[in-house]
Amino acid sequence: MRKLLRLFLLDLRLLTKNKTFYLKLILFPSILILILGTVFSDSSSQIKTFNVAFYNSDKGTYEGTEFVSLGNVLRDNVFKHKVLEGIVNLKEATSYNQGKQLLKDGQVAVFVYVPESFTKAAMNNEQTNIVLMGDNDKPLDKEIIATILDRFSASVRTKNVEQSTILQIISSKGNVPKDKMEKVMSQISGNKELSLNIREVPTNKEAVPIDAMQYYSIAMVVMFSIMTAFVLVHSIVDEKQNHTMFRIKSTPTLNIQYVLGKLFGIILSVVIQMVIVIIISRVVFQMKWGNYFDLLVITIVYAFAIGSIILLWGFTAKDHVAVSSLASPVLYIFSFLGGSLIPKSGLPDSLRVIQEILPNGKAINSYVKVCQGVGLDGMYIDLLELIGIGLIFIIFNIRVYNGKGWSKRAIYSHGKKSAETDVSK
Amino acid sequence: MLELTNLTKKYNDVTVVNNISLHVKRGEIFGLLGPNGAGKSTTVSMISTVLAPTSGSITIDNKSLREKPIDIKKIMGIVPQDLALYQALSAKENLEFFGSLYGLSGKRLRTRTNEVLEIIELQDKKNQDLAEFSGGMKRRVNIGIALMNDPKLLILDEPTVGIDPQSRNHILETVKKLNQDRGMTVIYTSHYMEEVEYLCKNVAIIDHGSLIAQGTKEELKQSLAACDTLTVSFSEASEGALEQLDRIPGISKVCIAGNQISMLVSTSDKNVIEIVDDIKKLGLKLTSFKYEEVNLESIFLQITGKALRG
Numbered sequence: 001m002r003k004l005l006r007l008f009l010l011d012l013r014l015l016t017k018n019k020t021f022y023l024k025l026i027l028f029p030s031i032l033i034l035i036l037g038t039v040f041s042d043s044s045s046q047i048k049t050f051n052v053a054f055y056n057s058d059k060g061t062y063e064g065t066e067f068v069s070l071g072n073v074l075r076d077n078v079f080k081h082k083v084l085e086g087i088v089n090l091k092e093a094t095s096y097n098q099g100k101q102l103l104k105d106g107q108v109a110v111f112v113y114v115p116e117s118f119t120k121a122a123m124n125n126e127q128t129n130i131v132l133m134g135d136n137d138k139p140l141d142k143e144i145i146a147t148i149l150d151r152f153s154a155s156v157r158t159k160n161v162e163q164s165t166i167l168q169i170i171s172s173k174g175n176v177p178k179d180k181m182e183k184v185m186s187q188i189s190g191n192k193e194l195s196l197n198i199r200e201v202p203t204n205k206e207a208v209p210i211d212a213m214q215y216y217s218i219a220m221v222v223m224f225s226i227m228t229a230f231v232l233v234h235s236i237v238d239e240k241q242n243h244t245m246f247r248i249k250s251t252p253t254l255n256i257q258y259v260l261g262k263l264f265g266i267i268l269s270v271v272i273q274m275v276i277v278i279i280i281s282r283v284v285f286q287m288k289w290g291n292y293f294d295l296l297v298i299t300i301v302y303a304f305a306i307g308s309i310i311l312l313w314g315f316t317a318k319d320h321v322a323v324s325s326l327a328s329p330v331l332y333i334f335s336f337l338g339g340s341l342i343p344k345s346g347l348p349d350s351l352r353v354i355q356e357i358l359p360n361g362k363a364i365n366s367y368v369k370v371c372q373g374v375g376l377d378g379m380y381i382d383l384l385e386l387i388g389i390g391l392i393f394i395i396f397n398i399r400v401y402n403g404k405g406w407s408k409r410a411i412y413s414h415g416k417k418s419a420e421t422d423v424s425k
Numbered sequence: 426m427l428e429l430t431n432l433t434k435k436y437n438d439v440t441v442v443n444n445i446s447l448h449v450k451r452g453e454i455f456g457l458l459g460p461n462g463a464g465k466s467t468t469v470s471m472i473s474t475v476l477a478p479t480s481g482s483i484t485i486d487n488k489s490l491r492e493k494p495i496d497i498k499k500i501m502g503i504v505p506q507d508l509a510l511y512q513a514l515s516a517k518e519n520l521e522f523f524g525s526l527y528g529l530s531g532k533r534l535r536t537r538t539n540e541v542l543e544i545i546e547l548q549d550k551k552n553q554d555l556a557e558f559s560g561g562m563k564r565r566v567n568i569g570i571a572l573m574n575d576p577k578l579l580i581l582d583e584p585t586v587g588i589d590p591q592s593r594n595h596i597l598e599t600v601k602k603l604n605q606d607r608g609m610t611v612i613y614t615s616h617y618m619e620e621v622e623y624l625c626k627n628v629a630i631i632d633h634g635s636l637i638a639q640g641t642k643e644e645l646k647q648s649l650a651a652c653d654t655l656t657v658s659f660s661e662a663s664e665g666a667l668e669q670l671d672r673i674p675g676i677s678k679v680c681i682a683g684n685q686i687s688m689l690v691s692t693s694d695k696n697v698i699e700i701v702d703d704i705k706k707l708g709l710k711l712t713s714f715k716y717e718e719v720n721l722e723s724i725f726l727q728i729t730g731k732a733l734r735g
């Protein structure tokens with residue numbers, strides 16, 4: 001046990017000498033949380049259901065014999081779409097002035113107005129736009145509607161209602177600087193599905209809904225932990241290349257001690273990362289997490305599983321390039337399928353199954369549950385499965401580490417294929 | 426102390442260590458001599474348990490390495506040919522870390538670290554990061570680490586490659602002292618004849634993974650008494666001259682590579698100058714010649730009939 005500790009402390013000691021690691025471990029997630037915070041946080045930092053006043057004066061037009069009114073389409077097929085159920089509560093105004101009044105009185109967060117000749121102009125490719133007015137105290141709601149309108153306009157190929165028009169409207173209405181607004185817009189429009197689907201995250205009725213900021217903080221921590229694991233796994237390649245692995249093998253150190261020492265380093269780093277994210281999001285954005293003990297347990301168990309998996313690659317990889325080359329595809333695929341980029345609910349059914357199998361998916365689901373106030377007993381199967389995954393991979397790791405001649409492989413990496421085959425003995 | 430029996434290592438079909446059997450006595454410094462690529466490091470790796478032999482067995486301190494690896498590792502110190510150090514850490518930290526892997530801790534670890542720092546004479550620089558060390562100093566730390574567990578058997582794999590003469594002397598002296606003062610058994614691999622000659626009583630020479638000679642220094646030298654090397658370079662050679670070289674009395678094992686010729690010469694009847702004259706008389710225009718007393722090259726030439734590779 002003491003040796004294990006020494007191996008683990010050594011890794012930490014070496015890490016403290018590595019400046020870029022600090023950057024990745026602490027700075028990255030912090031910056032990310034801050035960005036997320038700016039995107040999601042404001043007086044109404046939760047995406048709650050909000051009211052939208054809608055006045056459709058669109059007269060429509062005839063395409064051949066068929067009557068087309070884009071205003072109606074927007075109302076019936078977009079705002080009343082079940083995806084938006086629970087987010088947008090549409091209130092039809094009887095006139096333009098009434099809509100404005102509703103906004104002024106604070107009864108609605110956003111007022112959308114479709115002008116009389118909208119369809120006609122759009123069909124003839126003439127200049128026209130949907131008017132969007134928002135309550136300046138609820139920029140997030142405004143952004144959501146703006147995004148929806150943007151998508152709508154894109155989908156009916158109405159080039160005339162461009163993002164810039166909407167931006168203009170928004171920025172002229174409020175005191176939000178335009179460049180900042182644009183940034184936020186591109187953030188959101190880059191993640192369109194996300195913005196729309198977030199509200200669906202809570203799966204059971206009693207659960208407390210979690211907001212977008214919470215979801216993305218979790219998703220990001222989970223994603224970053226994969227990156228952290230990759231960064232740490234580089235130390236194994238270092239040890240192959242500077243021959244210290246050879247040396248460690250020649251000392252009376254058990255293979256499992258070495259493997260666990262590495263794994264503990266990863267676990268600790270991931271835990272630190274999580275703690276930082278929690279602290280920052282708490283202090284800066286008053287974000288609520290759940291039971292801290294539960295969070296810690298999940299973090300450790302998850303780090304154990306994901307660390308163990310990525311460690312295997314570290315033991316297998318010949319050099320740093322090999323480690324890095326796998327990092328981005330794994331990061332991307334795991335993050336995508338695990339629900340870091342698109343919430344589980346936004347994934348098709350077939351992928352949802354995968355999301356539930358992947359360690360990072362399990363972790364996200366568990367964190368979300370904790371945020372919703374579900375205790376550990378509500379997720380122990382996931383946790384046990386994570387532990388199981390970790391244990392299986394530890395066995396693989398030990399086998400690979402034990403595979404005689406691995407340290408030599410690094411030295412003779414120029415070698416012929418003989419160097420490859422000595423692994424199987 | 427150490428017994429290798431029919432030790433063999435193959436990578437696919439390539440035999441890197443071929444059926445080597447050796448016996449190293451307790452308390453001696455044993456020299457393992459061979460040119461680059463002979464299989465010295467591979468042998469050391471197998472003794473270090475880092476590499477599994479394809480066949481054959483290793484016994485250390487009457488214990489089989491296969492059966493009791495941990496017991497054996499505890500009494501063994503390995504100095505790998507390639508520096509095996511954490512460059513980002515200080516000398517002291519390196520020693521302490523590896524010491525702890527040998528189960529040392531607390532006061533014992535600190536005391537031993539200081540003792541080793543004394544031995545490798547780096548007390549005053551112990552807190553500097555290795556990155557700032559010279560090659561010779563790193564070599565010393567590399568050795569120091571292997572001393573942390575006060576091993577009964579110390580194995581050094583070419584510990585003096587690529588360092589300044591001063592550090593080299595220091596290392597040779599240290600090894601000698603460890604052996605004399607503490608009775609440490611030492612296996613010293615090298616491709617330098619002088620080092621082995623200075624340190625060792627018993628020597629084994631390997632090439633292409635095979636043992637080609639073994640015995641005490643004296644035995645080897647005696648069998649090779651007549652074998653100093655002469656290397657000459659020539660610009661022109663008259664026809665048939667090269668073929669006639671080995672007919673000159675005192676010359677044997679002629680090995681021609683380009684315009685360089687290595688040969689073994691016996692100087693019991695004639696001196697070198699006379700032999701060189703004889704070569705010139707054959708019609709060779711010599712541009713230079715080099716004469717060396719019995720050394721690894723000459724032993725090589727004698728046994729294998731070829732010049733030492735790179």
Ligand SMILES: Nc1ncnc2c1ncn2[C@@H]1O[C@H](COP(=O)(O)OP(=O)(O)O)[C@@H](O)[C@H]1O
Binds near residue numbers: 405441459462466467
């Ligand atoms: N992993 C390996 N795969 C293939 N060949 C190897 C491997 N390791 C060593 N060799 C070969 O074995 C030979 C002996 O190497 P080595 O033991 O390092 O020699 P020495 O230490 O005497 O210079 C060399 O020709 C080397 O290329």
Ligand SMILES: [Mg+2]
Binds near residue numbers: 462465467506582
């Ligand atoms: Mg070598």
